[in-house]
Amino acid sequence: MIFVGLGIWSRTKPYEAILTGLILFTLIIVLSAIADPSSIFSGILWKVLIYSALIKGLAVARNNKKVLANDDIIDDIEFE
8 A cells, every 4th residue: 555655656756756665665575584584585586576676767767857957957048
């Protein structure tokens, strides 16, 4: 349910939502590993895929944030 909320939040603040999701997912993995150390290797493929998607999404959101910040500068330039 939390990740669904993060998905909705990502429509307005994608970088912050994805970063929060990455932190929460890491926290879940670490707490699960503390409770049961064998869970580290359980579902390793899914963990790698989810981490890959979150990191890729974070990079895209950061790039999008930079582009939007530079968009204001481009609007101020007068073309002849």
